[in-house]
Amino acid sequence: MNPLNPENTDDLQQLIDFLKENQVAEFELDRGELRVRLKFDRPQASAAGLPELASLLAGARTAPAQPATAAAADSPLAEEPAADPNAGLHIVKSPIVGTFYGSPSPGASAFVSVGDRVEKGQVICIVEAMKLMNEIESDAAGEIVKCFVSNGQPIEFGQPLFSVRLG
Amino acid sequence: MFRKVLIANRGEIALRVLNACRELGIRTVAVYSEADRNSLHVRFADEAICIGPPRLAESYLNVPAVISAAEIADVDAIHPGYGLLSENASFAEVCRASNIKFIGPPPEVTRLMGEKEKARQAMKKAKVPILPGSDGVIATAADAGKCAKAVGYPVILKATAGGGGRGMRIVRAANELPNLFHAASSEAANAFGNGELYLEKFIEQPRHIEFQVLADEHGNVATLFERECSIQRRHQKLVEEAPSLQMTPRLREELGRTLCRCLADIGYQNAGTVEFLMDEDKQLYFIEMNTRIQVEHPVTEAITGVDLVKAQLRIAAGERLDAILPAKLEIRGHAIECRINAEHPTKFTPSAGKITAFNVPGGNGVRVDTAQYAESVVPPYYDSLIAKLIVYGVDRAEAIAKMERALSQFVVQGIETSISMHQAILADPAFRAGDFDTKFMERLLAKEAEG
Numbered sequence: 001m002n003p004l005n006p007e008n009t010d011d012l013q014q015l016i017d018f019l020k021e022n023q024v025a026e027f028e029l030d031r032g033e034l035r036v037r038l039k040f041d042r043p044q045a046s047a048a049g050l051p052e053l054a055s056l057l058a059g060a061r062t063a064p065a066q067p068a069t070a071a072a073a074d075s076p077l078a079e080e081p082a083a084d085p086n087a088g089l090h091i092v093k094s095p096i097v098g099t100f101y102g103s104p105s106p107g108a109s110a111f112v113s114v115g116d117r118v119e120k121g122q123v124i125c126i127v128e129a130m131k132l133m134n135e136i137e138s139d140a141a142g143e144i145v146k147c148f149v150s151n152g153q154p155i156e157f158g159q160p161l162f163s164v165r166l167g
Numbered sequence: 168m169f170r171k172v173l174i175a176n177r178g179e180i181a182l183r184v185l186n187a188c189r190e191l192g193i194r195t196v197a198v199y200s201e202a203d204r205n206s207l208h209v210r211f212a213d214e215a216i217c218i219g220p221p222r223l224a225e226s227y228l229n230v231p232a233v234i235s236a237a238e239i240a241d242v243d244a245i246h247p248g249y250g251l252l253s254e255n256a257s258f259a260e261v262c263r264a265s266n267i268k269f270i271g272p273p274p275e276v277t278r279l280m281g282e283k284e285k286a287r288q289a290m291k292k293a294k295v296p297i298l299p300g301s302d303g304v305i306a307t308a309a310d311a312g313k314c315a316k317a318v319g320y321p322v323i324l325k326a327t328a329g330g331g332g333r334g335m336r337i338v339r340a341a342n343e344l345p346n347l348f349h350a351a352s353s354e355a356a357n358a359f360g361n362g363e364l365y366l367e368k369f370i371e372q373p374r375h376i377e378f379q380v381l382a383d384e385h386g387n388v389a390t391l392f393e394r395e396c397s398i399q400r401r402h403q404k405l406v407e408e409a410p411s412l413q414m415t416p417r418l419r420e421e422l423g424r425t426l427c428r429c430l431a432d433i434g435y436q437n438a439g440t441v442e443f444l445m446d447e448d449k450q451l452y453f454i455e456m457n458t459r460i461q462v463e464h465p466v467t468e469a470i471t472g473v474d475l476v477k478a479q480l481r482i483a484a485g486e487r488l489d490a491i492l493p494a495k496l497e498i499r500g501h502a503i504e505c506r507i508n509a510e511h512p513t514k515f516t517p518s519a520g521k522i523t524a525f526n527v528p529g530g531n532g533v534r535v536d537t538a539q540y541a542e543s544v545v546p547p548y549y550d551s552l553i554a555k556l557i558v559y560g561v562d563r564a565e566a567i568a569k570m571e572r573a574l575s576q577f578v579v580q581g582i583e584t585s586i587s588m589h590q591a592i593l594a595d596p597a598f599r600a601g602d603f604d605t606k607f608m609e610r611l612l613a614k615e616a617e618g
Binding site: 096097098099129130154155156157158165 | 220235236265479
């Protein structure tokens with residue numbers, strides 16, 4: 001494997017963006033012919049150590065039902081970095097643990113779609129927990145930009161559901 | 168055996184349960200609050216689900232969140248650890264209703280043992296010795312006075328719904344009783360929603376001795392000997408050991424048999440600990456039962472060779488005790504445990520923050536159960552236990568030598584810990600001679616303050 005071919009450089013760029021975004025102070029990778037050491041000059045760095053980094057990388061996978069890879073430190077380049085396009089958008093997060101449903105009942109149309117305007121307090125989805133359907137309200141007014149989850153997906157507390165462009 | 172188990176706890180016990188599950192080939196699901204995102208048990212679990220913000224009530228004690236997580240992860244069973252929801256009969260009932268196996272006794276038994284006065288009566292009926300005292304809950308201060316006179320001062324008033332030292336008052340003279348009765352009752356009503364009190368003879372210098380029990384779901388009960396937990400400060404244990412220097416083989420056997428009979432009668436299942444006070448005449452008196460695995464279970468594991476958490480999982484999966492325990496249970500050697508807390512060693516104020524250096528001692532007969540690691544953060548929201556240091560030796564002298572050596576090599580920087588206080592306990596001549604009771608810490612701290 002040529003460590004300097006374009007594919008790897010792109011992966012490396014994504015990795016660097018990911019590390020910067022999560023305010024990692026130092027990173028070292030050793031993979032056969034490829035050895036990378038990055039040190040960021042950050043005055044208020046949270047100084048994430050390797051164990052915290054490993055869990056940050058594992059946490060970059062969105063669905064909680066997928067296994068958190070124990071070998072995250074072995075293959076960081078294969079991980080998808082957290083999406084940057086959310087910059088400037090408000091994220092509506094789940095206040096409870098459960099199963100996400102985008103519409104009030106199977107077959108019915110979705111509460112909201114990308115591009116719709118929502119008001120604060122408007123019901124935008126349902127999270128089912130212990131056989132109860134909990135209506136989740138938007139905590140902001142604006143335009144729905146993206147939905148991060150799909151119908152029937154298990155979600156955890158604090159999981160991003162929608163991004164909203166405020167206004 | 169279960170396919171998947173959810174661990175409804177955090178910190179060192181969550182990791183302990185996770186380890187037992189892994190070794191039995193069970194998939195593990197961790198639930199965590201936002202403050203525990205970088206915890207070891209979250210890191211090592213097969214699946215992890217965030218269930219709430221840092222506050223206990225909104226996360227680890229939030230029954231709907233825990234059950235919802237169990238449902239979306241499709242688990243077979245929940246292990247509640249110790250503290251938190253482990254003795255919550257309502258939680259056990261919700262598990263049952265949701266078709267999830269609760270790893271512990273049936274809710275009815277938990278409820279019975281949870282009401283201290285009812286538990287006392289159940290033990291009394293089974294001829295387990297209990298402290299002389301009131302026959303059930305006492306209605307008025309006047310009744311309390313009559314009972315106290317019959318029992319003889321000093322007496323202690325205790326909340327039937329209580330624990331952890333709240334709703335308790337020691338009464339040394341008759342004229343103090345009415346005021347203390349009302350104080351205890353209000354405190355209990357505020358803390359537990361139930362102001363009912365019962366009364367017991369108060370032993371001035373007791374030793375705290377507890378018995379480990381295991382019961383399968385087929386009516387079989389066994390005891391795994393005792394632990395001595397007299398080294399306490401404000402009802403919080405600091406050092407525990409097994410076996411107790413005060414027990415004799417005969418006493419152990421007799422009490423063991425009585426306990427097994429009693430617990431079989433009430434339909435006990437899974438792990439539990441029966442707590443006793445021992446007076447100056449070596450008489451044992453039942454005080455309460457904890458219907459869960461305890462913090463100090465490792466000292467029993469060390470002297471018996473039985474993995475108690477695996478036993479819990481196997482019992483809950485339907486296995487019989489004779490398949491889990493050796494044919495003949497024996498005490499081998501001596502074990503001591505120190506509860507290392509994140510707190511100032513003499514002021515006992517909690518010390519949260521980031522651990523900057525962490526060296527865990529090892530070696531022959533040294534075990535450390537901890538969820539901390541270098542660069543980990545001890546959050547301010549939970550209890551201060553950060554590690555359990557357990558040593559095992561052929562006898563008590565060797566165990567003490569190992570504990571002193573291990574404590575001296577346990578390096579924790581960035582936060583305060585109780586390590587130096589534990590070293591003072593181990594160095595104390597009274598401790599070394601085995602000459603102590605539950606007032607030991609008061610005396611030691613007074614000595615340290617003077618010296």
